[in-house]
Amino acid sequence: MKMTYVALKSLFSSPATANYPAEPKTYYPGTRGHIVLEVSTCTLCKICEIRCPTGAIQVDREGKAWSIERMKCIQCGFCVDSCPRKCLSNDPQYTSPASEKITDRLDVPYEPPKRKPKPETPPA
Amino acid sequence: MSNRTIIPFGPQHPVLPEPIHLDLVVEDERVIEAIPSFGFIHRGLERLVEKKDFQEFTFVAERVCGICSFIHGMGYCQAVERVMGITLPPRADYLRTFWAELSRIHSHLLWMGLVADAFGFENLFMNSWRIRENILDIVEETTGGRVIFGAAKIGGTRRDVTNDKLKEIGRTLKTIEAELHAITDVFEQDYSVQQRLRGIGILSREDAFDLGAVGPTLRGSGEPMDARCEGYAAYRDIEVEPIVESDCDSYARCMVRIREIYQSFDIIRQVLCRMPDGETEIKVKGYPNGEHFARLEQPRGEVLYYVKGNGTKHLDRFRVRTPTFANIPPLLKMLQGCDLPDVPVIVLTIDPCISCAER
Amino acid sequence: MSMFKRSPWMVHYDGASCNGCDIEVLACLTPRYDVERFGVINTGNPKHADVLLITGYINEQSQPVVRQIYQQMPDPKVVIAIGICATSGGIFSECYNTKGGVDSTIPVDVYVPGCAARPESIIDGVVKGLAVLETKRAAWRIERKKRNRVFRLPFFKPKASPP
Ligand code: SF4
Ligand code: SF4
Ligand code: SF4
Numbered sequence: 001m002k003m004t005y006v007a008l009k010s011l012f013s014s015p016a017t018a019n020y021p022a023e024p025k026t027y028y029p030g031t032r033g034h035i036v037l038e039v040s041t042c043t044l045c046k047i048c049e050i051r052c053p054t055g056a057i058q059v060d061r062e063g064k065a066w067s068i069e070r071m072k073c074i075q076c077g078f079c080v081d082s083c084p085r086k087c088l089s090n091d092p093q094y095t096s097p098a099s100e101k102i103t104d105r106l107d108v109p110y111e112p113p114k115r116k117p118k119p120e121t122p123p124a
Numbered sequence: 125m126s127n128r129t130i131i132p133f134g135p136q137h138p139v140l141p142e143p144i145h146l147d148l149v150v151e152d153e154r155v156i157e158a159i160p161s162f163g164f165i166h167r168g169l170e171r172l173v174e175k176k177d178f179q180e181f182t183f184v185a186e187r188v189c190g191i192c193s194f195i196h197g198m199g200y201c202q203a204v205e206r207v208m209g210i211t212l213p214p215r216a217d218y219l220r221t222f223w224a225e226l227s228r229i230h231s232h233l234l235w236m237g238l239v240a241d242a243f244g245f246e247n248l249f250m251n252s253w254r255i256r257e258n259i260l261d262i263v264e265e266t267t268g269g270r271v272i273f274g275a276a277k278i279g280g281t282r283r284d285v286t287n288d289k290l291k292e293i294g295r296t297l298k299t300i301e302a303e304l305h306a307i308t309d310v311f312e313q314d315y316s317v318q319q320r321l322r323g324i325g326i327l328s329r330e331d332a333f334d335l336g337a338v339g340p341t342l343r344g345s346g347e348p349m350d351a352r353c354e355g356y357a358a359y360r361d362i363e364v365e366p367i368v369e370s371d372c373d374s375y376a377r378c379m380v381r382i383r384e385i386y387q388s389f390d391i392i393r394q395v396l397c398r399m400p401d402g403e404t405e406i407k408v409k410g411y412p413n414g415e416h417f418a419r420l421e422q423p424r425g426e427v428l429y430y431v432k433g434n435g436t437k438h439l440d441r442f443r444v445r446t447p448t449f450a451n452i453p454p455l456l457k458m459l460q461g462c463d464l465p466d467v468p469v470i471v472l473t474i475d476p477c478i479s480c481a482e483r
Numbered sequence: 484m485s486m487f488k489r490s491p492w493m494v495h496y497d498g499a500s501c502n503g504c505d506i507e508v509l510a511c512l513t514p515r516y517d518v519e520r521f522g523v524i525n526t527g528n529p530k531h532a533d534v535l536l537i538t539g540y541i542n543e544q545s546q547p548v549v550r551q552i553y554q555q556m557p558d559p560k561v562v563i564a565i566g567i568c569a570t571s572g573g574i575f576s577e578c579y580n581t582k583g584g585v586d587s588t589i590p591v592d593v594y595v596p597g598c599a600a601r602p603e604s605i606i607d608g609v610v611k612g613l614a615v616l617e618t619k620r621a622a623w624r625i626e627r628k629k630r631n632r633v634f635r636l637p638f639f640k641p642k643a644s645p646p
Binding site for chain 2: 497498499500501502503504505506507509510513514515539542544545548574575577578579580581598599601
């Protein structure tokens with residue numbers, strides 16, 4: 001008897017279903033979706049590469065690039081927490097499904113500070 | 125003349141989303157014995173402590189199980205914190221309790237849907253999962269994940285929730301609770317639910333205790349035991365009374381869980397009232413050295429974490445005894461002598477979480 | 484609500500996962516996401532299914548089961564790997580019993596990333612998978628026609644090779 005009441009109520013209330021693919025979903029600002037790098041502040045220090053529990057991030061110092069394997073990242077946000085320059089962030093939008101594994105490679109324009117040239121020892 | 129047959133149940137079975145395999149020895153329509161076999165989702169994650177350092181391992185611990193993921197992460201952190209002698213700031217303790225109770229509510233609602241589906245009550249299944257989505261919305265807003273919260277870390281919590289937000293959540297939970305009453309009343313009063321659950325899967329109090337049942341399976345048999353009474357995290361300030369039913373059947377176990385949902389709402393209300401201000405994390409220095417057993421109450425029962433550190437960044441040993449693992453022997457006992465069509469219902473009343481059990 | 488031309492049936496198998504993704508697959512069937520409005524039905528029988536959803540990575544014991552389910556499904560079929568575990572092993576990729584992602588055992592058509600994969604993501608993945616299914620079906624139809632043409636020629640006899 002009770003159930004009839006519940007069933008009738010849901011018959012007359014507005015639908016609980018989100019009309020998903022037709023209307024895009026709005027995410028909460030804190031949702032962990034995918035990782036975004038702010039390339040201008042990254043110093044290629046490799047801390048995120050060491051900290052990432054799945055090894056999704058690769059930092060290439062010689063080639064000046066930071067790359068992430070999207071299909072390996074588990075959105076834990078540990079890299080975001082541990083980056084000393086705070087240049088990583090979580091974007092609420094998830095990586096969209098694909099037929100092959102995607103690797104995003106970003107070029108980082110960071111110039112390492114020049115070491116002071118050693119004062120030339122005058123020839124004796 | 126009796127005819128013995130062995131009927132395989134699983135590993136891929138429509139009632140359960142997870143693979144479990146039971147060989148049911150049946151005589152006519154009556155189950156004589158049930159023989160489980162495991163290993164379909166064994167991952168061996170306890171060995172991963174050798175490869176991941178103790179802070180990274182929080183994320184692995186959270187993925188022991190996706191339903192009670194937060195309590196797994198919290199239990200691991202609690203064990204490591206005890207080893208390292210860290211005392212958490214009170215706000216972190218309260219936030220952890222808040223999330224732990226939210227995950228208890230969402231787990232019990234999930235279970236309620238699955239058990240309703242097992243006895244063929246599709247409407248109830250849909251309605252409990254509809255309400256569960258509202259809980260998940262709160263979780264996603266505060267932690268950033270729907271099922272894997274990722275909010276615990278060694279030395280506190282990774283996120284803070286503003287006090288205004290907490291007040292708003294308190295109001296939302298009140299409306300959810302009111303909505304939930306309509307559904308749980310069905311469990312309490314509906315004739316067909318009673319017919320399907322009463323007197324099925326009897327587990328006497330002695331058997332439950334001897335076979336080492338935990339959680340609602342044990343409390344449904346009249347044994348008041350709840351690890352929250354130990355007073356970890358914020359439970360040291362909050363009174364938790366174990367919920368006990370004495371009928372020892374499937375219906376009693378269901379009622380324990382349903383009353384626990386309301387108890388969790390009550391605990392959350394208390395947590396929100398008393399939420400202290402201040403820091404949510406403290407800096408962790410050094411590496412764990414020593415060993416500790418942590419006991420926590422999960423939605424499915426008591427869980428044990430054993431951690432042994434050796435002063436380096438990798439732990440020596442990590443071990444978890446999950447509640448479903450402890451509830452399997454009582455389940456086999458319950459299945460002896462039941463009717464074949466009751467098997468799915470009985471399996472679901474222990475709230476099996478196979479990925480917990482096999483780790 | 485005619486998003487798809489047909490109503491695809493799917494079968495769901497759980498490899499070695501943490502079941503976070505499994506409950507998200509189940510959540511897709513419940514009122515908030517309700518994929519049944521597109522005619523998608525979750526069946527327990529691989530012989531009825533067009534789409535195989537796999538969550539979790541493959542280990543020693545589940546490998547034959549997955550292979551068997553895949554072989555039981557009628558052609559054309561699509562495999563969708565859900566969650567990071569299923570695509571690459573994710574956080575468990577260093578475990579001692581892992582065989583790797585689902586693609587180590589059977590061919591995968593669509594990868595759905597996320598840990599746990601969100602229901603919206605799973606819906607998107609299924610939509611993408613169905614596009615793959617349509618192309619596969621077209622190719623398969625041509626193939627079948629070719630095969631049938633051979634059968635329909637009753638007088639066709641291969642020339643006996645000269646001695
Ligand atoms: S993203 Fe941050 S942690 Fe990673 S290399 Fe750049 S500065 Fe270092
Ligand atoms: S979110 Fe986690 S898994 Fe993903 S790149 Fe960052 S640390 Fe690695
Ligand atoms: S991808 Fe993440 S949530 Fe999904 S099964 Fe694997 S560990 Fe669990």
